[in-house]
Amino acid sequence: MAQLSGPAEADGPGGDRPFPPGAYPVIVVGSGPGGIQVSYSLRRLGVEHALLSADPSPGGMFRRWPFFQRLLSWTKPYAPVERGGRAYERYDWNSLLSDEPDQQAIMPGLMDGTSYFPSRPEMEANIAAFAERTGTVARYGCRWTATRREETPDGSTFVLETTDGEYRAPVLVFAVGVAEPFSPPTPGIELAAHYADTRAAETYADRRVFIIGKQNSGFELASGLLPWARRIVLCSPSPAKLSVNTRSLVGVRARYVQPFEDHVLGGGVSVLDASIGGIERRPEGGFTVTARPSDGGDDLLIEADEVISATGFVTPLLDLPALGVTTFGQSHLPAQTAYWESSSLPGIYFAGTIGQGSAGLKKHGLPANSGAVHGARYNARCLARHIARARLGLASVGPAIAPADLLETVVGELTSAPELWHQRAYLARVISLDATTGPRDEGIVPLAAFVDGEGDDGQGDALAVTLEADGSGAIYPVLYLRRDGRVDERPVESDPLLRFDTPAVREQVAAILAEVGR
Amino acid sequence: MATRDEIVDQIAGFALFADLTTPQLQRIAHMFEEEAYPEGARVLRQGLSGSAFHIILDGEAAVVIDGEQRATLGRGDFFGEVSILLGEPPVADIVAARPLRTLVLAGPQVHDVLIDNPSLMYRMLQAQARRLRNANRWRS
Numbered sequence: 001m002a003q004l005s006g007p008a009e010a011d012g013p014g015g016d017r018p019f020p021p022g023a024y025p026v027i028v029v030g031s032g033p034g035g036i037q038v039s040y041s042l043r044r045l046g047v048e049h050a051l052l053s054a055d056p057s058p059g060g061m062f063r064r065w066p067f068f069q070r071l072l073s074w075t076k077p078y079a080p081v082e083r084g085g086r087a088y089e090r091y092d093w094n095s096l097l098s099d100e101p102d103q104q105a106i107m108p109g110l111m112d113g114t115s116y117f118p119s120r121p122e123m124e125a126n127i128a129a130f131a132e133r134t135g136t137v138a139r140y141g142c143r144w145t146a147t148r149r150e151e152t153p154d155g156s157t158f159v160l161e162t163t164d165g166e167y168r169a170p171v172l173v174f175a176v177g178v179a180e181p182f183s184p185p186t187p188g189i190e191l192a193a194h195y196a197d198t199r200a201a202e203t204y205a206d207r208r209v210f211i212i213g214k215q216n217s218g219f220e221l222a223s224g225l226l227p228w229a230r231r232i233v234l235c236s237p238s239p240a241k242l243s244v245n246t247r248s249l250v251g252v253r254a255r256y257v258q259p260f261e262d263h264v265l266g267g268g269v270s271v272l273d274a275s276i277g278g279i280e281r282r283p284e285g286g287f288t289v290t291a292r293p294s295d296g297g298d299d300l301l302i303e304a305d306e307v308i309s310a311t312g313f314v315t316p317l318l319d320l321p322a323l324g325v326t327t328f329g330q331s332h333l334p335a336q337t338a339y340w341e342s343s344s345l346p347g348i349y350f351a352g353t354i355g356q357g358s359a360g361l362k363k364h365g366l367p368a369n370s371g372a373v374h375g376a377r378y379n380a381r382c383l384a385r386h387i388a389r390a391r392l393g394l395a396s397v398g399p400a401i402a403p404a405d406l407l408e409t410v411v412g413e414l415t416s417a418p419e420l421w422h423q424r425a426y427l428a429r430v431i432s433l434d435a436t437t438g439p440r441d442e443g444i445v446p447l448a449a450f451v452d453g454e455g456d457d458g459q460g461d462a463l464a465v466t467l468e469a470d471g472s473g474a475i476y477p478v479l480y481l482r483r484d485g486r487v488d489e490r491p492v493e494s495d496p497l498l499r500f501d502t503p504a505v506r507e508q509v510a511a512i513l514a515e516v517g518r
Numbered sequence: 519m520a521t522r523d524e525i526v527d528q529i530a531g532f533a534l535f536a537d538l539t540t541p542q543l544q545r546i547a548h549m550f551e552e553e554a555y556p557e558g559a560r561v562l563r564q565g566l567s568g569s570a571f572h573i574i575l576d577g578e579a580a581v582v583i584d585g586e587q588r589a590t591l592g593r594g595d596f597f598g599e600v601s602i603l604l605g606e607p608p609v610a611d612i613v614a615a616r617p618l619r620t621l622v623l624a625g626p627q628v629h630d631v632l633i634d635n636p637s638l639m640y641r642m643l644q645a646q647a648r649r650l651r652n653a654n655r656w657r658s
Contacts (some may be wrong), residue, residue, distance in 0.1 A: 005553060238549045327554075329552040329553070335554035335555070337556075343554070343559070344556060359553060362565070363566075363567065364626060365568075440616045451566065489565065492622050
């Protein structure tokens with residue numbers, strides 16, 4: 001039966017690999033940040049599971065990408081709060097989460113100081129160091145190849161076929177990234193290289209490069225090729241969104257905006273709003289790309305030596321859709337509940353960047369940060385707790401909060417809770433308000449589950465504390481009050497310096513708590 | 519799950535987009551995002567701010583006010599625009615009556631999309647006029 005995960009199963013001197021084929025209560029697939037974080041969090045909760053990975057070592061996509069070897073997510077070695085601990089996580093987007101102080105804030109200790117964006121190798125080392133220090137072991141080199149369902153006397157179970165043999169579990173967690181290159185069915189698209197197959201930058205010296213796609217990957221390539229390419233064209237039907245304009249992580253990040261400035265200043269980069277009519281090889285070498293302007297103008301015929309498709313990635317779900325997992329959108333993300341469970345195939349959960357398929361409330365159009373480590377790591381911890389509770393019956397009662405401490409508890413969360421800062425309007429601290437037992441900390445809960453009465457906190461009277469943004473640049477606290485099943489939203493005015501422990505904020509929060517008799 | 523081209527083909531048949539050219543439809547398809555909801559999921563929540571504009575690609579949605587179902591919406595129908603135009607929270611829950619797939623435009627983007635596509639705005643106005651007419655008939 002199940003084998004406990006833990007340091008004892010680590011590859012030993014004899015080369016014994018952990019988690020041999022067999023039956024487990026839970027199986028996690030993937031050894032990127034998502035898989036490692038889920039595995040660690042499950043183990044802390046005492047949930048037996050196997051962690052499997054096709055890769056030879058931890059790191060997931062960071063073993064290879066970003067192409068130009070520098071992350072988009074920052075870690076501030078010197079932050080307004082002391083390094084390590086929960087409050088510091090707001091400033092460190094890349095370390096995984098541990099309950100032990102000596103396993104926290106690993107990322108800043110591995111950075112060489114040249115940038116507050118870690119390099120790709122530094123990030124890979126960060127994930128590996130976390131796995132090593134926490135004793136999070138995986139069966140590496142074990143590739144998931146197929147999935148099926150099997151009815152047993154104990155109920156339905158999933159069978160995971162792998163290169164090492166068959167595994168069985170009633171609960172599967174897939175943290176396999178959104179990492180399978182995708183190209184649209186444009187005529188001649190086979191003539192374009194995908195972002196994933198981009199060559200070393202210097203091999204584009206003096207070349208005319210046409211990049212399909214105007215999201216981060218397209219602009220990342222353009223930024224990296226600025227010193228090399230003779231001309232760069234970036235093209236897709238809709239205008240480029242810039243994060244500095246959307247005031248969110250939606251759009252091209254500031255680090256990659258240089259090609260856009262080159263474009264508007266007439267430096268030789270062109271950023272076009274047009275669909276691609278087709279790509280044809282020219283007899284004399286190179287390609288002609290037909291671009292159809294979105295404003296309805298005449299087709300543009302653009303010559304290029306290289307065409308690169310920066311059109312994104314899809315989720316490598318293998319046969320899960322055939323098994324019943326509904327997918328949607330360009331990235332073929334699985335449709336998920338607020339707790340990252342397939343909305344069409346119970347028992348299948350997702351972690352890591354795939355978790356962005358659980359959109360939450362997406363208030364004001366702003367997505368959560370589930371596609372990045374600083375969002376997914378909190379989702380993973382929340383998911384582990386949910387699996388322990390909902391699937392294995394390992395429920396725990398939250399600690400009581402003295403009524404006199406309620407205001408300070410709320411203000412403290414608003415001020416420094418990293419879950420609320422990084423997963424705005426997506427995760428919330430929930431405090432139950434049972435009249436008999438008094439306030440209790442129910443932990444971090446997906447806000448969508450709370451407002452729909454589907455959270456692990458139940459449906460009783462409760463308070464959800466979160467932070468939100470509306471795209472105007474403001475970040476502000478919001479409290480949700482659930483009374484007799486009805487949920488009311490109570491926003492609190494923001495503070496120009498984002499200090500949520502001021503007398504003004506305390507006064508507003510106190511007035512809201514007074515509504516529920518606290 | 520559909521490619522952008524498939525979405526363009528789908529929305530080309532919707533009354534809302536009847537006057538747009540193919541390049542305009544492609545641009546629109548790239549501005550909207552696709553989302554999927556299981557049966558029973560709430561898409562818009564009565565009284566909660568910050569919701570979005572949705573166009574139904576597949577499935578059926580129920581309009582529910584204070585727990586009472588008032589109407590159903592199907593393929594090609596849209597919802598969420600009233601609360602965005604008025605800057606107020608939705609006055610109804612929109613609940614997936616069957617598995618639902620929608621195209622979604624964030625509330626803050628609706629203004630620019632309507633201004634950039636007057637024919638889309640006109641079609642939306644026509645639909646609102648019909649809804650108003652039908653509501654008045656129902657009351658009289």
